[in-house]
Amino acid sequence: xxxxxxxxxxxxxxxxxxEGSKREIRRTILKGxxxxxxxxxxxxxxxxxxxxxxxxxxxxxxSLLGRQDCLKVIDQGHDDSxxxxxxxxxxxxxxxxxxxxxxxxxxxxxTRHRIPEEKLRDDQILVxxxxxxxxxxxxxxxxxxxxxxxxxxxxSSIWVRLYEDIVRWGEITIGADYPCMVHHRYIFNPSxxxxxxxxxxxxxxxxxxxxxxxxxKIYAVPPYTDVxxxxxxxxxxxxxxxxxxxxxxxxxxxxxxxEIYDSSxxxxxxxxxxxxxxxxxQTERKVKANVRT
Amino acid sequence: xxxTTNKGFDKVHDSQQIFRNLVEAFSRPGKxxxxxxxxxxxxxxxxxxAIMTGLAFTLVDREVTFSVLHDHADGVEQYIxxxxxCNQTAPKDADYIFVxxxxxxxxxxxxxxxxxxxxxxxxxxSATLFLKINEFDQKxxxxxxxxxxxxxxxxxxxxxxxxxxxxxxxxxxxxxxxGIDLCLVNENGDLLALPRTTKIQGG
Amino acid sequence: MGYVAVTGGQEAIEQADNLSLxxxxxxxxxxxxxxxxxxxxxxxxxxxxxxxGLYAPEYAAIALxxxxxxxxxxxxxxxAYRSTLTRNYYSHTIDTGDMRxxxxxxxxxxxxxxxxxxxxxxxYTHRLLQFSLREENERELQNFVEDYGFTEYxxxxxxxxxxxxxxxxxxxxxxxxxxEEKEEPFDLTRNKLTYPSTRSARxxxxxxGETGALTSFAYSSMRGFGVVHPTVGELRVGYAAVTxxxxxxxxxxxxxxxxxxxxxxxxxxxxxxxxxxNNDVQFSVGYGLTMGQNEVKxxxxxILDRSLETSGEAPAQxxxxxxxxxxxxxxxxxxxxxxxPHYITFQSKLDRIRQAQDHKSSNxxxxxxxxxx
Numbered sequence: 054x055x056x057x058x059x060x061x062x063x064x065x066x067x068x069x070x071x072e073g074s075k076r077e078i079r080r081t082i083l084k085g086x087x088x089x090x091x092x093x094x095x096x097x098x099x100x101x102x103x104x105x106x107x108x109x110x111x112x113x114x115x116s117l118l119g120r121q122d123c124l125k126v127i128d129q130g131h132d133d134s135x136x137x138x139x140x141x142x143x144x145x146x147x148x149x150x151x152x153x154x155x156x157x158x159x160x161x162x163x164t165r166h167r168i169p170e171e172k173l174r175d176d177q178i179l180v181x182x183x184x185x186x187x188x189x190x191x192x193x194x195x196x197x198x199x200x201x202x203x204x205x206x207x208x209s210s211i212w213v214r215l216y217e218d219i220v221r222w223g224e225i226t227i228g229a230d231y232p233c234m235v236h237h238r239y240i241f242n243p244s245x246x247x248x249x250x251x252x253x254x255x256x257x258x259x260x261x262x263x264x265x266x267x268x269x270k271i272y273a274v275p276p277y278t279d280v281x282x283x284x285x286x287x288x289x290x291x292x293x294x295x296x297x298x299x300x301x302x303x304x305x306x307x308x309x310x311x312e313i314y315d316s317s318x319x320x321x322x323x324x325x326x327x328x329x330x331x332x333x334x335q336t337e338r339k340v341k342a343n344v345r346t
Numbered sequence: 347x348x349x350t351t352n353k354g355f356d357k358v359h360d361s362q363q364i365f366r367n368l369v370e371a372f373s374r375p376g377k378x379x380x381x382x383x384x385x386x387x388x389x390x391x392x393x394x395x396a397i398m399t400g401l402a403f404t405l406v407d408r409e410v411t412f413s414v415l416h417d418h419a420d421g422v423e424q425y426i427x428x429x430x431x432c433n434q435t436a437p438k439d440a441d442y443i444f445v446x447x448x449x450x451x452x453x454x455x456x457x458x459x460x461x462x463x464x465x466x467x468x469x470x471x472s473a474t475l476f477l478k479i480n481e482f483d484q485k486x487x488x489x490x491x492x493x494x495x496x497x498x499x500x501x502x503x504x505x506x507x508x509x510x511x512x513x514x515x516x517x518x519x520x521x522x523x524x525g526i527d528l529c530l531v532n533e534n535g536d537l538l539a540l541p542r543t544t545k546i547q548g549g
Numbered sequence: 550m551g552y553v554a555v556t557g558g559q560e561a562i563e564q565a566d567n568l569s570l571x572x573x574x575x576x577x578x579x580x581x582x583x584x585x586x587x588x589x590x591x592x593x594x595x596x597x598x599x600x601x602g603l604y605a606p607e608y609a610a611i612a613l614x615x616x617x618x619x620x621x622x623x624x625x626x627x628x629a630y631r632s633t634l635t636r637n638y639y640s641h642t643i644d645t646g647d648m649r650x651x652x653x654x655x656x657x658x659x660x661x662x663x664x665x666x667x668x669x670x671x672x673y674t675h676r677l678l679q680f681s682l683r684e685e686n687e688r689e690l691q692n693f694v695e696d697y698g699f700t701e702y703x704x705x706x707x708x709x710x711x712x713x714x715x716x717x718x719x720x721x722x723x724x725x726x727x728x729e730e731k732e733e734p735f736d737l738t739r740n741k742l743t744y745p746s747t748r749s750a751r752x753x754x755x756x757x758g759e760t761g762a763l764t765s766f767a768y769s770s771m772r773g774f775g776v777v778h779p780t781v782g783e784l785r786v787g788y789a790a791v792t793x794x795x796x797x798x799x800x801x802x803x804x805x806x807x808x809x810x811x812x813x814x815x816x817x818x819x820x821x822x823x824x825x826x827n828n829d830v831q832f833s834v835g836y837g838l839t840m841g842q843n844e845v846k847x848x849x850x851x852i853l854d855r856s857l858e859t860s861g862e863a864p865a866q867x868x869x870x871x872x873x874x875x876x877x878x879x880x881x882x883x884x885x886x887x888x889x890p891h892y893i894t895f896q897s898k899l900d901r902i903r904q905a906q907d908h909k910s911s912n913x914x915x916x917x918x919x920x921x922x
Contacts, residue, residue, distance in 0.1 A: 065633055066358075066633055067358050067359075069632075069633060070632065070633065071632070071633055071634060071635045072357055072358060072361070072635070073407055073409070073635055073636060074632060075361075075362075076361075076404070076405065076406075076407055076409075077407075077409060077739070079365045079368075079404070079405070080405055080410070081470075082369065083368060083369070083372050083474070083527070084470040084527075086369065086372040086373055086496075086541065087372060087527045087541035087542055087543065088469055088470060088523050088541075088542070088543070089495050089543065091469060091470065091523060093470045094470075094740075094741035094743065095741060096737070096738055096739045096740055096741055097741070098632035098738075099625070099628035099629045099631065099632050099878055100629055100632060101629045103625065103878075103881065103882035103885055103886065104878055104879050104881070104882025104883060104886075105879075105882040105883035105884075105885070105886030106882060106885075106886050106889060108882075116365075117365075117366065117369070118362070119359060119362040119363060119366060120359060128889070128890065129890050129892060129893050130893070133557065133558040133559075134558055134890065135558045135561055135562055136889055136890075137558065138558035138559050138562055139562060142559070142562075165889075166891075166893040166894060167893055175374075178369070184883075184886070195744075195869055196743070196744055196869060196873075197744045197745070197869060200467050200743075201467065203467075204465075204466035204467040205466070222905045222908065222909075223905065223908035223909070223912065224901070224904050224905060224908060226901050226905065227901075228894060228897030228898040228900065228901045229893060229894040229897040229898075230894070236495055236543065238522065238523060239523075245891075245893065245894045245897075246893070247893055247894075247896065247897045248897060256498075260369070260373045267879050267882060267883055269741040269742075270741075275372075275373045275374075275495045275496040275543075276373055276374065276495075276496055276498075277495060277496055277497055277498045277499075278495040278496070291904075293896065293897055293900040294900060309893075310896075311892060311893075311896060312896055312899065326893060326896075408637075409739050409740075431637060
């Protein structure tokens, strides 16, 4: 059976992009690291995956990768989600590099919507896919205006928005993609990671890069940089609560859980969203159980 | 053609390695990385540094501008232009400035007075300077204390810069996010970055 | 089972590819070859090249075959391929005055120097579904082509002066803005488009824009959400020569011919205004240029070019609104990304709504204080 989309390496460049495109993205990455949280504009190339499906993250990854790298790709915390598989396959077939599902083994991790449970090390780079890089878009549609707001550090409108939330709902209603202040200068969107993951960005050991392909922006949170979610003294930032629910597979009570409904019974249960971490925990649990018996 | 002189430099993989070392250096100001293995095969023109040439190959092309401060700047600039299609310009307009010559205090003042530091709306439209120094821990340079993003608390180290460079650089970066990003290299390929966010004290 | 919760993503993708292939080929008696598409779906190929920003008829045909005829998908394929190409040269400015014209009309003047030339168009053909196309006979068609006696060679002889130049000579429209002409054009494939943009950036964005989106925005302006309702000064379709600077020459103007491209160029004449610089009263001109033969897009582009020069509240006068939303690769990608799983963000939303519900039920009676009224 002829499977379509077979990638012929010789017709394409190493890591897909031509060297000129990589150079532009690399220049932009360095600027981004030098100005934490500032959204550095770049031309953004079209890729074989659609705009809005991770092209920003993928352009970062493809520009970072070298033959010595080992790549992990997750979507919703999941290595085997179809979009993660598709992105990993493109990176792998166009560069021939190693890939892994183990966070510990990876040198570069591309992710959508999650930061892995295992702590990022100083020799690892986490690449996040960003649908909407502009935190002020919540209150202002125009790029010309939001540019000015950042330039003047004029963030009162987003504070008002949070205040109105509290008045209306008794809490800040922003779920994922919670706006944060980085290095006491720029408010930025951490990409739609849950609030549970936000504190991992603060004074971290590793480097976080953010790529928005469609909106053509790249930004960074370097290691050991202050990242503070927006909050009021009397209305503090809150992470998601799972009310002591545990993962039905590994038993974890300290991870971010997915709420799942059984397809035949309709029963609700919980399961780790980071599948790589969960399977490691399961193995460990089995080993312990074996030792005990 | 000219390209044969750099047969050994792999524009795909050597550039990638140099870039990743730059990422490491920019992410961890004050940390020294080494890019010599990737620049070894370059045959630079007229006494220009192979390390600088490798950096130019990695970063510049016809979409940006560069400037060279070197005793044979004209020849070097023409060489880089031919190799990368990048357009040479005056230091005041340059995106990337490669300094590979001794500069006295007046020359430093003049250069630092005119380099691009970006605007509040576009702070990234600023110059990146690559400075060749003799040694990071030479006698006349005292220890400095670095702090800021990328540094876990504080870091004391030698950066091999004379006071003039440090004071003019600190002036340019005083109004963050405006500023320049500085990268120091020596002939052995050691490289250390001081992005605009790094606070340099002492020296 | 969910489409993510299930493991075996790789297997699922392969099966999806196989199914697509199955549906593309299961009822096929004659396989399409790209050459058929290139020559018989000419206008579609032109549209895909224009929106794809890559002049390569054969590749556009392959893209269309691969995309099963979906122009948005085909444009996406072209753009993704284009991303991998190294660019070492920029061409010289093309002189459309020297175009080898195959079609050229003016709606402003009954007669123009060189005359009107209807060329290949179905503008005046009745749109009756031609059932005879079911049984088109190859031999008859070959005979037709031979007997018709129209060859590319003859076609190539025709060049015309431009209508706009005629008006320009009489001072009825402004001369080219010299400043604008000498400026290096903006290239949005190499720089992010920022607002307010330059006219060259705007024209490039429009030229790569999706035909339907451009047509809709232009139509809105003509209907009253805007002020532009122009006269077509000239619409021409023809082949223009492309040259690049001779690589080893000192003189930038030294050109090397690399081929020719089929283009549609439209100049529309709009209401007149008083020039701020010299107080001359002159018509304003809108400009459209697309790859291949794509006349509606050319006209729509010229309307929007003009519309974006005017100030007002209409959507078609808002540069950021128009230019940010006409690129099909971006709109298509982002709208379709909703098909991706979003259950982390949804989990986060669930947490917020449950909290809000708790808050509301524990604060019953304080509703007015909470500001819901």
